[in-house]
Amino acid sequence: MLEHKAPIVTYFGLNFNLADMLMITIASAVVFLIAVLSTRKLAMKPTGVQNFMEWVMDFVKNIINSTMDWKTGGRFHVLGITIMMYVFVANMLGLPFSIVINDTLWWKSPTADPGVTLTLAVLVVGLSHFYGVKMKGTAAYGKEFFKPFWFMFPIKIIEEFANTLTLGLRLYGNIYAGEILLGLLAGGLAQSGNFGWLYAAVPMLAWQGFSVFVGAIQAFIFTMLTMVYLSHKVSTDH
């Protein structure tokens, strides 16, 4: 068991992690395929997968409705569904196996990389500021930083960064930890002795099941917090 290397190449002075990029592409492709295939045959009377997709939509709609009214929140519907589907699929990708070629880790969850999760978090927080300015006006948006008292300003600024960090790192931490334990079981316990794979099977099974649960919960939490942050910025009623 050696430390796995990341396939990093540098273009234009930017570091590209090829494994992350591969997994990001795969996750996006899977989400796209699931979504498009399940909405190919749309009918007024929904059947099969259309029912499932409609359930997902209603689920996200309920999340949005629990944080803001639908008139303001409706525009974030697409964002919410995409985030939830993408994060969920990304979380699931690293569970069944991981691929290591020449000591380089190629197959893993893209969300097990802090850069990826923080990108999503920054995107969300950035969008919240964008929509805050767009929907309330710059003045009203700026005033929010001095409420309820002017001296809260530094705390408010810190809060923005803290929100971003916690949003991204929570997801990263959960998925990364899950994959580490899976890696330990697969790469450590399973290879110790002749029947190591047998001893490893039971905790492996349990932990994979738990990771599915964690992955789903994290996708839900990420979507929920996205909507909460957005509603903080765009709502006028507090």
Add this chain to the structure above:
Amino acid sequence: MFTSSLVLGAAAHTGVNWGTILFQLVIFIILMLLLKKFAWGPLMGIMKEREEHVANEITSAEKSRKEAAALVEEQRNMLKEARSDAQSLIEAAKKQGDLQRDEIIAASRAESERIKEAAKLEIEQQKEKAVAAIREQVASLSVLIASKVIEKELSAADQDKLINEYIQEAGEKR
């Protein structure tokens, strides 16, 4: 062994991979736009369509329910009208019948009265006629008897016998 395994899954990070971050950002936005165009958009469209369809159906159902209620009310009124019409028709017919019956009875009564009167008159006339005839006979018989009495000197007994004879005779002749 385990300590070295701790880095499994964690690729060695040498600084921030801005390239990956950029890639993730771009891919996510592209994914979102594609999904909006090819999946969520149509799906939302059909859900909205269904919502409208259901709303329309509810509205039209409400409308036809109201129409049906109005029609039922109308029919009920018509039925009531027809019933009262029939009632009044029966009433009128009954009255008419009563009237006619009374008329017929009165007419027949008058007719029978008339016939009775006529019969009475007839009887009276016949009686008169008979009486007149008898009177005539009696007169002629009296004359005859008187002439016979005068012809024969008769005892009182014979006379009675004779009178009875003649009377008998007169009875038989008639």
